[in-house]
Amino acid sequence: MSTEARREIVEKERAEREGRRWRVAVCSAASCQSSGGQAARKALEAAVADAGLKDETDVFGTGCLGLCHAGPLVQVEGASGCHLYEKVNGEKAARIVRGHLEGGEPVGELLASGTAAFFDKQLRVVLESSGRSDPERIETCVAEGAYEALQSAVTEMAPVEVIHQVTESGLRGRGGAGYPTGLKWSTVYKAKSQRKFVVCNADEGDPGAFMDRSVLEGDPHRVLEGMAIAAWAVGAEQGYVYVRGEYPLAISRLKTAIKQAERLQFLGTRIFDTGFSFRVDIRIGAGAFVCGEETALMASIEGRRGTPRPRPPYPATAGLWGEATLINNVETFASVPAIVRRGGAWYASIGTGKSKGTKVFALAGKIARTGLIEVPMGLTLREIIFDIGGGIPGGRRFKAAQTGGPSGGCIPAEHLDLPVDYESLATVGSIMGSGGLIVMDETSCMVDVAKYFVDFCREESCGKCVPCRAGTVQLHGLLDKITRGEASRADLDLVERLSDLLRDTSLCGLGQTAPNPVVSTLRFFRDEYLAHIDERRCPAGVCRIGASSGAEARP
Amino acid sequence: MNLTPQTPPHPSGDKRFKLLDVAIKRHQFRQDALIEILHTAQELFGFLDDDVLIYVARALRAPLSRVYGVATFYNFFSLKPKGEHTCVVCMGTACYVKGAGAILSALETAHGVRAGETTLDGRLSLVTARCVGACGLAPAVVFDGEMVGKLTAESALERTGAWTGRGEGAEGER
Numbered sequence: 001m002s003t004e005a006r007r008e009i010v011e012k013e014r015a016e017r018e019g020r021r022w023r024v025a026v027c028s029a030a031s032c033q034s035s036g037g038q039a040a041r042k043a044l045e046a047a048v049a050d051a052g053l054k055d056e057t058d059v060f061g062t063g064c065l066g067l068c069h070a071g072p073l074v075q076v077e078g079a080s081g082c083h084l085y086e087k088v089n090g091e092k093a094a095r096i097v098r099g100h101l102e103g104g105e106p107v108g109e110l111l112a113s114g115t116a117a118f119f120d121k122q123l124r125v126v127l128e129s130s131g132r133s134d135p136e137r138i139e140t141c142v143a144e145g146a147y148e149a150l151q152s153a154v155t156e157m158a159p160v161e162v163i164h165q166v167t168e169s170g171l172r173g174r175g176g177a178g179y180p181t182g183l184k185w186s187t188v189y190k191a192k193s194q195r196k197f198v199v200c201n202a203d204e205g206d207p208g209a210f211m212d213r214s215v216l217e218g219d220p221h222r223v224l225e226g227m228a229i230a231a232w233a234v235g236a237e238q239g240y241v242y243v244r245g246e247y248p249l250a251i252s253r254l255k256t257a258i259k260q261a262e263r264l265q266f267l268g269t270r271i272f273d274t275g276f277s278f279r280v281d282i283r284i285g286a287g288a289f290v291c292g293e294e295t296a297l298m299a300s301i302e303g304r305r306g307t308p309r310p311r312p313p314y315p316a317t318a319g320l321w322g323e324a325t326l327i328n329n330v331e332t333f334a335s336v337p338a339i340v341r342r343g344g345a346w347y348a349s350i351g352t353g354k355s356k357g358t359k360v361f362a363l364a365g366k367i368a369r370t371g372l373i374e375v376p377m378g379l380t381l382r383e384i385i386f387d388i389g390g391g392i393p394g395g396r397r398f399k400a401a402q403t404g405g406p407s408g409g410c411i412p413a414e415h416l417d418l419p420v421d422y423e424s425l426a427t428v429g430s431i432m433g434s435g436g437l438i439v440m441d442e443t444s445c446m447v448d449v450a451k452y453f454v455d456f457c458r459e460e461s462c463g464k465c466v467p468c469r470a471g472t473v474q475l476h477g478l479l480d481k482i483t484r485g486e487a488s489r490a491d492l493d494l495v496e497r498l499s500d501l502l503r504d505t506s507l508c509g510l511g512q513t514a515p516n517p518v519v520s521t522l523r524f525f526r527d528e529y530l531a532h533i534d535e536r537r538c539p540a541g542v543c544r545i546g547a548s549s550g551a552e553a554r555p
Numbered sequence: 556m557n558l559t560p561q562t563p564p565h566p567s568g569d570k571r572f573k574l575l576d577v578a579i580k581r582h583q584f585r586q587d588a589l590i591e592i593l594h595t596a597q598e599l600f601g602f603l604d605d606d607v608l609i610y611v612a613r614a615l616r617a618p619l620s621r622v623y624g625v626a627t628f629y630n631f632f633s634l635k636p637k638g639e640h641t642c643v644v645c646m647g648t649a650c651y652v653k654g655a656g657a658i659l660s661a662l663e664t665a666h667g668v669r670a671g672e673t674t675l676d677g678r679l680s681l682v683t684a685r686c687v688g689a690c691g692l693a694p695a696v697v698f699d700g701e702m703v704g705k706l707t708a709e710s711a712l713e714r715t716g717a718w719t720g721r722g723e724g725a726e727g728e729r
Contacts, residue, residue, distance in 0.1 A: 030688065030689060030702065031689055031691045031692055031704070033702075034689060034692065034695075034701070034702035034703065034704055035692065035704060068690075068691025068692065069691050069692075071691070071692075204688070205685065205686075206686070207646070207647035207648045207649075207651075207685055207686035208647050208648030208649045208686060208690050209686070209688075209690070210688040210689070210690050210691075213688045245594075245631050246684065246685075246686070246687055246688065247688060248700075283590070283591070284590075284591070284594060285629075285631075286590055286593070286594065286629030286630070286631035286632060287629050287630030287631035287685075288628065288629050288630060289685060300590065301587070302587045303585075303586055303587035303588055303589035303590050303591075303625070304589075304621075304625065305624055305625055305628040306628065306629070362690055362691075364648070364649035364690035364691065364693060365648070365649050365652050365653070365690075365693075366652060366653075370649075370690065370691040370693070371691055372691075402648065405648070436648070436690075438648045438649055438652065438690075440652055444652055449652075452648070452651055453648075456685070460685075462628075
């Protein structure tokens with residue numbers, strides 16, 4: 001692919017768009033697909049054909065439109081602006097075509113509600129192409145600017161300049177730990193190694209998180225472009241995407257994207273007629289949460305059991321097959337093209353002191369508008385949950401927001417005005433995590449929630465180190481005893497001591513952070529623990545106290 | 556001169572082993588492709604029995620202990636045959652706080668199996684998943700690969716009952 005050839009694609013695609021009055025984008029993310037998105041798309045196509053509007057209307061699938069609870073979503077874009085329709089079925093599709101496309105007026109009663117509140121506070125960088133491009137047609141993505149940043153990187157910038165932009169942007173790892181991306185890149189760049197690798201960690205294992213899945217399904221080219229830019233910067237020729245086996249749609253979109261990018265030579269050899277080559281292969285995970293840990297992930301790519309090893313050496317110096325390896329999360333790579341295109345300083349102008357840019361969150365749980373959002377760092381939890389998410393349904397009261405999955409914590413109502421950035425979340429004992437944000441109301445028992453996460457870690461512990469293997473089992477046993485109403489204060493002491501031990505002595509992040517949900521709920525909801533112990537009752541009415549011993553309490 | 560390792564054909568003459576050979580050759584007999592090859596084997600055979608594991612180990616010239624170790628480490632690989640139908644209940648956080656536990660209990664009671672087991676008649680395997688990523692549609696269940704969201708215990712039982720002819724009866728009893 002030459003520079004001119006890319007421009008030709010952009011111009012051809014844009015000219016085609018000019019010739020059409022309507023662009024009808026049907027959300028093709030997994031969530032909308034499983035609520036009838038395919039049928040909605042077929043119905044729209046049929047209605048458009050019946051109305052004789054085929055030549056002036058483009059019906060296409062697009063990445064996650066955000067309001068997942070109201071799917072299938074359809075966005076109609078024309079001269080009069082952009083309108084979002086919710087819960088579209090065959091009958092509604094016909095009405096939309098008749099009223100909006102033929103009549104020229106949006107069909108008011110079918111429009112999604114609350115879109116203004118939902119979108120106003122969002123800022124889309126990683127998700128900017130949602131509703132604009134079709135992930136299965138590379139040309140539409142190129143027209144939206146895909147691979148433009150790669151072109152300027154390989155044809156105009158030296159690797160150190162690319163790394164400088166990324167460093168200046170202040171971008172930090174979006175997988176959860178928040179390690180400065182520029183620093184990681186420059187370590188790999190400086191590493192002496194025969195071969196170097198770039199690995200994209202798409203093993204999104206946190207339960208209740210679907211950001212990476214949505215990005216891979218909705219805009220795989222952005223991720224591939226970010227990986228290619230990283231490869232240029234650090235001097236790698238081979239990349240791997242390690243993606244969860246539970247995400248078949250993301251895998252198939254990614255495969256299509258790689259094939260199309262290779263066809264147009266955005267990947268492969270002699271990229272943009274330079275000497276730069278970069279190949280990407282997919283590795284499909286086989287269902288092990290611990291493989292999100294980078295050393296375990298590398299073991300898995302090498303075809304071994306996914307058990308972590310002590311660091312250092314870090315992957316940046318000794319990674320895959322002992323060679324220098326750059327590992328970043330999906331969202332981190334997806335942020336890179338915009339940084340290269342618009343400059344690190346621009347990205348650094350968004351966000352707070354030490355947390356720059358935007359973050360994608362998956363809103364889920366007891367919240368009115370569940371869905372996928374992208375906000376500038378530093379927005380408060382209250383703004384995210386109540387303004388964007390529409391608050392708690394059913395007139396119930398907010399109890400806690402859970403961030404960071406099994407490694408994170410529960411944030412209570414008194415901290416709702418906390419700005420969401422890496423440092424602030426750490427002050428209340430939680431973490432940014434990969435971006436899952438689960439809202440709980442008064443019907444959730446916090447002891448039960450803590451037990452749920454410890455149970456998760458117990459099952460997913462790889463068994464290599466004793467503190468994690470045995471500690472999570474014991475911790476779960478103690479919490480189970482509390483939820484059965486059979487525990488004493490001494491057991492609570494033991495829970496706290498065991499939590500410290502796990503944090504201090506486990507080999508990898510899984511075990512070190514496994515007690516986090518326990519520690520944070522003990523900090524903010526100690527009264528609930530005490531109610532279970534002293535009064536033998538569950539304030540939320542979730543735990544079946546007094547039921548036959550050993551019975552698992554479930555909501 | 557033939558540089559590729561020779562694997563003798565499987566004595567059973569089962570054609571699926573030939574397809575497995577193709578996958579192994581595509582990965583150039585590399586041991587680091589073990590997980591990919593086991594994925595293919597499971598697709599072909601439905602599960603990984605000793606015979607398949609031994610075959611893969613020989614083809615890759617890897618110790619059987621290593622192949623067995625990998626096959627048992629990852630949740631995706633099953634060493635036991637699966638039922639005719641599979642019902643995967645998502646136990647992700649979002650589904651959990653929205654009542655996935657009640658759905659699972661109802662399914663367990665109605666079909667007389669615990670999560671991870673297959674009914675005696677081999678009709679239905681009941682499985683739990685860590686998170687299928689359909690949190691916006693919580694609680695979600697995957698019925699034979701088809702994801703269905705916003706379920707209740709009743710609507711889940713209707714689906715599995717249609718497979719086994721048993722769930723409906725269980726509803727009537729209540």
